[in-house]
Amino acid sequence: MVDTAGLPARSAALRMLDAVLRRGDTLDTAAGAMRSMPSSDAALARAIASEVLRRLTDLDELIDSATRQRLPDDAKVRTVLRMMLVQALRMDTAPHAVIATGLPLLTGGPRRLAHGVFSALLKREAKLPEIPTLPPEVEARWEEAWPDRLDAIAAGLAEPPLLDLTLRNPAETDLWAERLDGKVLAAGLLRLPRGRAVDGLPGFTEGAWWVQDLAAAIPAMLLGQGEGRRVLDLCAAPGGKTMQLAAAGWQVVALDIAQRRLERLRQNLDRTGLSAEIVRADALEWSPDAPFDAVLLDAPCTATGTCRRHPDVLHRIAGRQIADLTELQDKLIERASGWLKPGGRLVYATCSLEPEEGEERAAKVTLSPDPIRADELPAGLLPTDRGWVRTDPGMLPEIGGLDGFFVARFRL
Known part of the structure; x- marks a missing residue:
């Protein structure tokens, strides 16, 4: 492979996209394999891969419009063309630089095909729509769940x-x-x-x-000042909510099962000078020595609400993953509910746009509702009729949007 400036970043982006689209890896996992690269190359590789995933449906439509025979979805030449087009049409990369760093990723006929398709599309001044087209399965799910919000959500994905x-x-x-x-x-x-x-x-x-994204900061905000009381941050890593709670005067027990993520939590606590008791355990097997004044359960979920920053979720998540996680969420809610003192509060949250992981789970909670008030939320956000919080990437466009979250609060 020719030693062209910028080529290592494009090669890394190609590997990231292969890991996400063929193996189903997260973009974070795929990017983690690039740790040995210079930071500038790694950042560029991730930016290219992210923008391809954000615009995948529209990129494929352009490619298909310029080929006589449809390229297989997993064909290397299709992925390279996606990368070349997104750089030229969305990242303001000069066409000669796109060609110089794209074609060396291919050999033989696929190289000639990529050059021909790319040149033909640029010659006819092809463009990508301002608002990304959602993948068909995602569009179908969200159109059923949020028919009045679908266009706004798609618009919210247009930019990182x-x-x-x-x-x-x-x-x-x-x-x-x-x-x-x-x-x-x-x-x-x-x-x-x-x-x-x-x-x-x-x-x-x-x-x-x-x-910490604005939406991600809301769940801990809804527990208020700790004044020395004890709170359990369940599924705590990498620690944003743990630090919020500690800074608000809570005595925090931060529990998570993932050792690597807990290490990041420790590093974050060390850097900020905040303190928490860290517990590595499986929440489905662990039990506390004493009940808590509050439990914050930011439950494992599909994370489809983070699609602005993690567009891979648009292509990795389907009904099977949602069903598997709702079962886990119910179990965690049941256990967390049993660890509260009388009068104690439970905040349940997910960074998901799937109502199965949010509204449907909250509707089954047996604790008393503790409705969230408008004056507890950042300006521009309002609770639902049931006193819950639902955000999506299309909200607050005047300040640049926010992640999709669901939050509900209960009291024993």
């Missing part, structure tokens, strides 16, 4: 998300907004432009903040 930060000390919101040139979303929550290296920003080293 901005950078949201949660502050260790909400009293310093204005200070850090000025230092970081950020927009205030709520007390202790800031939004910055994308594309800035997180570990180089002011406040990172001293642990003044951590990265």
Whole structure:
């Protein structure tokens, strides 16, 4: 393979896409295999792979319009063409650079085919739609679940998300907004432009903040100030909600089953100077020594609500995965409900756009509802008629959107 500048990043992007689309790996897992690459190459590879996954349906429609015989979905030449087109049409890469770094990924006939298709589409000034077309199965699911929100959700996927930060000390919101040139979303929550290296920003080293999407910050916010009370953060890693709770004065027990994710939680606590008792255990087998004043269950889920930043979920998740996870969610809710003190609160949350993982699970909870109020939420968000919270990527477009989340609160 020719040693062309930029070629290693394109080769890595090709491997990432193969891992996601053929093996069903997450994009994070696929990107993790690129740790030995220079950070600039790894970032570019992920950006290309993410944009292909965001625009896959529309890219394939363009490719199919320029070929006499439809290329197989898993054909290498199709994936390379997806990458070439998305760079030219969405990432403002010059066509000669696209060709120089794309064609070396192929040999023989496929190389000539890719060159011909790419050149033909550029010659006819092909374009991608402003709003991505959802994969057919995803569109069918979400049209049934959210018929009035489908177009807005698709529009919310058009661009990668901005950078949201949660502050260790909400009293310093204005200070850090000025230092970081950020927009205030709520007390202790800031939004910055994308594309800035997180570990180089002011406040990172001293642990003044951590990265956390606006929607992901809501569940812990709904437990309020801890005042020394005990809370269990169930399925806690990588630690954003643990740090929120600790900063709000809770005595936190942070439980998770994944050793690697717990290590990230420890690193985050060390950096921010916050403390929590860390427990590595299976929540379906573990039991606490004493009940808690509150339990935060951010349950394992399909994570389809994070499709702005993890567009691989649009292509990996289907009905089977949803059904498997709802069974686990019910078991976790049942166990968590039994670990509360009288009057204790349970917050149940998922970063999913599937009602099976949100509204349908909450409707089965046997605890008393503790409705969420509008004045507890960031500006622009309102609770549902049942006192739950439902967000999606199409909401708050005036500030750049947010992830899809479901949140409900209950009391023993």
